[in-house]
Amino acid sequence: MELLSPIVLSIEVAAAATSVSFILGLYIAKQVVKLRRMKAFVDGILTLPLVLPPTVVGFFLLLIFGRNGLLGNMLAAMQVSVVFTLTGAIIAATVVSFPLMYRSARGAFEQFDRELIYAGRTIGMSEARIFWRVIMPGCKPGIISGLVLTFARALGEFGATIMLAGNIPGKTQTMSLAIYSAVAGGNREKSYMWVVVIMLISFACMLLMNLFSARTRKTAAGGTVTI
Secondary structure, rough: OOOOOOOOHHHHHHHHHHHHHHHHHHHHHHHOOOOOOOOOHHHHHHHHHHHHOOOHHHHHHHHHHHHOOHHHHHHHOOOOOOOHHHHHHHHHHHHHHHHHHHHHHHHHHHHOOHHHOOOOOHHOOOHHHHHHHHHHHHHHHHHHHHHHHHHHHHHHHOOOHHHHOOOOOOOOOOOOHHHHHHHHHHHHEEEEHHHHHHHHHHHHHHHHHHHHHHHHHHHHHHHOOOO
């Protein structure tokens, strides 16, 4: 079980980070598309973790969630700890991978034919129904791509995770951290094994995304969005 622990932890962290990024990414992207002013500024703030070195992101997270951080004091008063915990690993992976989900969703929403939205309003559909029955099916390829990329990025997160959650075997040691530990300890065979495992999982994610995208394009070429 100890051998499989980094795989289990990596999948748990990536799945949790992807779920949070999916919910927040869809909502925030939908709101940003509506903005008329400061859209570029807001977009820059939201995508900043994508261009910053992960260790810098981890440093800022430590400033926020550390014991003397902005939220750290409040959490400590409630006897809640984020640093050196699985929760910290999930937060780090979410912050780093979120921009991929947000950018994919925003791009899909911006390219969506707004005439279909107007048509839905004309026949009396609520905004919520228009979103789930009209916009989401039409934006499915972009959103699925964002989900896969977000999961793959969260799966391989290293810098921010080691800064916030540490590298604790069986607790916060994901596959990327296991590779680091194996190399630092001179265990090349073990590092090769983890590299192969994470490459296979990442390749499987990209393969599924490409197959789904090809299938979706083929379906969309001969169909229409039903409202």
